[in-house]
Amino acid sequence: MDNQSNGMVKSIYRRGADDGFWFGIYLSVLCVALFKSIDSPVLFLAAMVMVAAVPVIVYFFLRRGYRADNCKRQFSAMWLHGICIFFFGSLLMALTAYIYLRFIEPAYINNSINMAKELYLAVDTAEAREIANLLQKIQDNNLQPTAGGTAMQIIWFGVLTGSLLSMVLSSIIRAVTRPAPPKPPQMQQ
Numbered sequence: 796m797d798n799q800s801n802g803m804v805k806s807i808y809r810r811g812a813d814d815g816f817w818f819g820i821y822l823s824v825l826c827v828a829l830f831k832s833i834d835s836p837v838l839f840l841a842a843m844v845m846v847a848a849v850p851v852i853v854y855f856f857l858r859r860g861y862r863a864d865n866c867k868r869q870f871s872a873m874w875l876h877g878i879c880i881f882f883f884g885s886l887l888m889a890l891t892a893y894i895y896l897r898f899i900e901p902a903y904i905n906n907s908i909n910m911a912k913e914l915y916l917a918v919d920t921a922e923a924r925e926i927a928n929l930l931q932k933i934q935d936n937n938l939q940p941t942a943g944g945t946a947m948q949i950i951w952f953g954v955l956t957g958s959l960l961s962m963v964l965s966s967i968i969r970a971v972t973r974p975a976p977p978k979p980p981q982m983q984q
Contacts, residue, residue, distance in 0.1 A: 805863070807872050811879020814856040818880050819887025821845070821852065822953075826891045830903060833910070850960060856880055857961070858968050866974040870965055877961020878954065885953025889946035896942035904939050 805813070825845045832839035860876050861868050868876075896903055908930050915927040933939055940948075 807860075807876050808879055810860050810863075811876050812883050814860075814876075815880045815883025816887070818852065818856065818884035822884050822888035823891035826888050826949075827895065830892075830895055830900070833907070850964065853877060853880060853957075853960060854964050854968065857964055858972055861968050861972055862975055866972060870969055873965035873968065874958075874961050877965060878958050881953050881957020881961065882950075885950045885957070888953065889949040892949055893942050893946040896945055901942075904945075905934065908934055908939060 825842055828838050828842040828845065832842050857873055857877055857880075861873060912927045912930045915923040915930070
């Protein structure tokens with residue numbers, strides 16, 4: 796079904812799943828970089844560059860799909876393609892986060908809360924002490940996020956922000972992208 800030279804075009808869902816797989820690998824690397832950035836400022840910088848590159852990567856996925864359809868794809872189809880990219884990509888990122896938080900470093904969330912408490916106590920203002928006390932109550936009442944809850948929030952956040960970003964990028968791509976010129980005929984030998 797994906798043989799475009801025979802006039803058959805990939806469905807939006809299939810294209811979104813294929814692009815989402817590669818995007819999910821990228822997001823999974825980003826996720827691990829964010830988790831490890833507590834120990835390494837270089838990884839934090841790399842993760843921020845990767846976050847900034849997300850719109851560029853999705854732009855190229857959407858533009859490639861638009862051109863593959865000879866620039867005849869409707870805005871809604873492009874938007875759906877982008878939502879699919881983010882949905883499938885977020886699934887892989889959420890799976891990575893779940894595995895990391897559940898099996899590789901299960902104390903990550905508690906350690907992060909402890910670091911935040913220490914930071915707020917070092918500020919030594921009434922507001923900072925109040926936040927530190929709130930963080931302590933979260934730990935005392937066992938209300939900190941779980942690995943599964945974090946994974947679900949990653950999916951929701953990815954689809955929501957991806958939907959908004961895809962809407963903007965689809966509009967831009969439709970406004971500036973023209974069909975690729977036809978390929979010259981091949982000489983018969």
